[in-house]
Amino acid sequence: MMKSTAITHFDIELKNSTIINGIVRKSFFFSKEFAIRVDSGPFIRKKIREYENLYFKFKDCLVSTASPPKKKLLQADAKFQEKRRQWIVAMTQTLLTNHHNNEDVREFYALKDVDADDSRVDLGPKEITTACPADFDFLTTIGKGSFGRVFQVMHKETGKIYAMKVLSKEHVRKKNEVKHVMAELSVLKANFHHPDLKPENLLLDKYGYLVLTDFGLCKESMAPGCVTTTFCGTPEYLAPEIILKKPYDYTVDWWCLGSVLYEMLYGLPPFYSKDHNEMYNRIVNEPLRIRRSTSIASTDIINGLLEKDRYKRLGSKGDFNEVKEHDFFKPIDWEKLLRREIKAPFVPKIESETDVRNIADDFVKIKINPDSLVPQNLASTHRDHDFMNFTYVEKNAMQ
DSSP states (O other): OOOOOOOOOOEEEETTEEEETTEEOSOOOOOSEEEEEETTSOOEEEEHHHHHHHHHHSGGGOTTSOOOOOOOTTOOHHHHHHHHHHHHHHHHHHHHHHOTTSHHHHHHTTOOOTTTOTTOOOOSSOOOOOOOGGGEEEEEEEEEOSSEEEEEEEETTTOOEEEEEEEOHHHHHHTTOHHHHHHHHTTTSSSOBOTTOOGGGEEEOTTSOEEEOOOTTOBSOOOTTOOBOOOOSOGGGOOHHHHTTOOBOTHHHHHHHHHHHHHHHHSSOTTOOSSHHHHHHHHHHSOOOOOTTSOHHHHHHHHHHTOSSTTTSTTTTTHHHHHHTSGGGTTOOHHHHHTTOSOOSOOOOOSSTTOOTTSOHHHHTSOOOHHHHSOTTOEEOTTOGGGTTOEEOOGGGGO
16 A cells, blocks of 8 residues: 655745635736745745746656646636636645755745744644535535535635535435445545445546545455455456455455456456346456457556456555556656656646536536535534434435
8 A cells, every 4th residue: 555755734825815725715916927925934026937937947847737828819818817827826836845845946935944944843734623514615516426416615714625425314324325434434544445446436636647536335444464255346347256255355456456457458347248147257267358469568467467366466465566566567657656746648628626627517507505505503413323423414405
């Protein structure tokens, strides 16, 4: 399991605009000059040309940040200014997050010397107090399922955008899914395994980087050596040991990864059949078929991940470290990837943090009634043992 390094937090301000975590809360007028401040430091006036020069100096470290925007013919000033703002924010966040000890970066943003500021101690992520629906503005419906809806929301204080899932407790109880819902609440704990890895649960952020979603079926405390017998997952991606109802461990995750990789290469999952029983039989008994035109590295990693014997499966000995050392990933600089310095092969086109052009119209068209989602008598579910630490709204809010 890959462990990321804690990152020092910075608060940034542009003239007349407070930016926290890259989100601007107020607008500002068209200008060729921006005043910027980091944390409690002084406001520093910088011209656009200076920001551009800084970008080109660190260009090789800013591959996930777009080039400085150029004004198009007949483009509205306000729209161009917004693009400039987004570009400055993206570049600044990347530089301060990954290169805040660089001398040029510290000088440009007037950062205090490290030795002179002993008050900055990296204690990991900032403490987040309990939030409730009243703390958010509901913007758009972005998803709907059998249990409830998912909304795009904005935190009123920070301006940060989130996806908020609102569930129907009645439906969750009826389908005996309480444990799966509670698993999503505690997903940030260590040693989770995700037995439902599939293309539908893989999203892209605005930089084209992968975001894993839907932790309803995740299993807690799956450290090496631990096994479980829960039968869960999506039929096309089930490992043989799950189908045979044998105890299994974290290596089923690597089988799922192999299935997803196979589908990305060929368009369908391995062993696929519309008849589930036939598909289960193929997964358990039939050999894997790979096209001759497939590269040697791709063939080898797919065979390794889709090994039917979990003790011989790629990843069974060294987990993530074993997989990442495979020749298939030889071109990847893992440190740069972790620092998000590798430009993604596909970057979604979006205008802003709230752009929903890539969300299905069927969801976006669903009207939101904020009053029903944030009633005055909103309360914690401390009286409801099944949904401890959740907040709730009245039943009609889910209609």
